[in-house]
Amino acid sequence: MSDPPDTLNHLMNIASPTDNTDTPHTLESLLQRTPPANVAAEQALLGAILTNNKAYERVSDFLQPSHFSDQINGRIYEAISRRIERGQLADPVTMRAEFEHTGVLDEAGGPIYLAKLMNAMVGIVNAGDYGRVIHDCWIRRQLIDIGSEVVNNAYGARVDLDGADQISASEEALFRLATDKGQDGGFVTFEHAMAEALNTAAQAFNRTGDIVGLTSGLRDFDKKTGGLHPSDLLILAGRPAMGKTALATKIAFSAAQALLREAEDKGEKPRGSVAIFSLEMSSEQLATRILSEQSEVPGERIRRGDINQKDFDRFVRVSRELQRMPLHIDDTPAISLSAMRTRCRRLARTKGLSLVVVDYLQLMRPAIGTRPDSRVLEISMITQGLKAIAKELAVPVIALSQLSRQVESRDDKRPMLSDLRESGSIEQDADAVMFVYRDEYYLQQRQPKDSAFESTDKYQAALEDWHRKMALVHNQAELILEKQRHGPTGTIPLYFEGEFTRFGNLDLDHE
Incomplete structure (x- = not known):
């Protein structure tokens, strides 16, 4: 049985009634209106499924019993779904005994309601459209509920949330509705997946260098990883003073520089940008660090104003060049995962x-709105959320992480995966885990003191040995790639210039 051409439009109009009056609606009057619903569409769909169970296949991937506005219709749909999922026939004859036993139809008039559903049926071809009408009404009702909650919270129903937190909570509720609405996801054919893989391989083949993804600005790192790849979560960890922020800033700046250069070569504006969420340093401090690195004026002298006219002119010139970089800094402290995602x-x-x-x-x-029972669970939720952002937006996400103090108790202070704070979830969710380590930092703390030696000769010998060791590690750092889901691991040597807090490539062949 097929529907007249205007049947679907008629049902949509029932779901979204219009008001022809010119009187503007107040919020109170809007909230008192009947929520969007389409009982006729629900009955027609149920009748179609009972007539031909193949109609269920048109809606089963996105339509849930909770999406029905009439609870009885929802319970009928749930019972039908349960029977079909078991591989059994669901029609008026097989379902009648279950309906009578459970009393689902009692409130609707008993078996007479079943006959009404059959009379309201639509053809299997139209079942998907009717299911989407029902689902759309459900989304609209959810939006009304979210809006009502926003209004109530704004009036003070949630005294534990300030204005900024209420915004984040509202954004989180809308995001959940947008992502959990049941229409996204599902299977993709192997043919489609193979086409995507072949396209990635073709891009790598056509490039002259070793980089497939976005460059990090670190030659040996790009060789080992192929660059920064979309949807990857990379963890960069290290103890304090190792240079985590400096290295992350170097990578972010190099990526932005590559995006700008690529756009200028094509005579276009950059089509991408780099976002830095700096929860520890202010945007001004981070900008000063980048300016110091690029202008080669020490940051401590910039902050003190201890620079001459030549340095200041170079500082201003470089700052004008950097203004064109597609680089954005958000220094909101203790930002929530939902706010970051938005x-x-x-x-x-x-x-x-x-x-x-x-x-x-x-x-x-x-x-916002989640209350993890433990710190480990909280970190797990954060790392899972960061991985979700990487996948949703198809961008690499680099997250810096602290290491536990147990590193300091070992003779060899090179970090390991077990040194990550709340390491289980971080290690599991990350596509790559890397540690920045500077032997020079720890060796510097072990400078011999004359008071610890019996004679001057022994002190001088120890001091000379210390100087020799310091010379071997001077301006050197290590990036230890401990985990890489898509490639090899290993240690990558880096150059570190402490005066400008700057990392770079280390050419060991010409030391």
């Missing part, structure tokens, strides 16, 4: 997004 999505929509850097994940808060 801002990333907004930046991706307006400017394009190619890389996200988070400094650092232990300072983040989980989504």
Whole structure:
């Protein structure tokens, strides 16, 4: 049985009644209106499924019993679904005994309601459209509930949330509705997956260098990883003073520089940008660090104003060049996962997004409204959320992480995976885990003191040995790639210039 051409439009009009009066609606009057519902569409769909169970296949991937506005219709749909999922026939004859036993139809008039459903049936071809009408009404009702909650919270129903937290909670509720609405996801054919894999391989083949993804600005790192890849979560960890932020800033700046250069070669504006969420340092401090690195004027002298005219002119010239970089800094302290997700999505929509850097994940808060039972669970929610952002926006996400103090108790202070704070969830969710380590930092703390030696000769011998060891590790750092899901691991030597807090490539062949 097929429907007249205007049947679907008629049902949509029932779901979304219009008001032809010119009187503007107040919020109170809007909330008192009947929520969007389409009982006729629900009855027609149920009748179609009972007539031909193949109609269920048209809606089963997105329609749930809770989406029905009439609870009786929802319970009928649930009972039908249960029987079909077991591989059994669900028609008026087989379902009648179950309905009578459970009393589902009692409130609707008993078996007479079953006959009404059969009379309201639509053809299997139209079942998917009717299911989407029902689902759309459910989404609208959810939006009304979210809006009502926003209004109530704004009036003070949630005294534990300030205005900023209420915004984040509202954004989180809308995001959950947008992602959990049941229409996204599902299977993709192997043919489609193979086409995507072949396209990635073709891009790598056509490039002249070793980089497939976005460059990090670190030659040996790019060789080992192929660059920064979309949807990857990379953890960069280290003890304090190792240079985590400096290294992450170097990678972020190099990526932004590559995006700008690529756009200028094509005579276009950059189609992507780099987002840095700096939870520990202010945007001004981070900008000063980048300026110091690029202008080669020490940051401590910049802060003190201890620079001459030549240095200041170079400082200003470099700052003008850097203003064109597609680099965005958000220094909101203790930002929540939901707020970060919303801002990333907004930046991706307006400017394009190619890389996200988070400094650092232990300072983040989980989504507004969630109350994890433990710190480990909280970190797990954060790392899972960061991985979800990487996948949703198809961008690499670099998250900095602290290491536990147990590193300091070992003779060899090179970090290991077990040194990650709340390591289980971080290690599991990350596509790559890397540690920044500087032997020079620890060796510097072990400088011999004359008071510890019996004679001057022994002290001088120890001091000379210390100087020799310091010379071997001077301006050197290690990036230890401890885990890489898609490639080899290993240690990558880096150059570190402490005066400008700057990392770079280390050419060991010409030392």
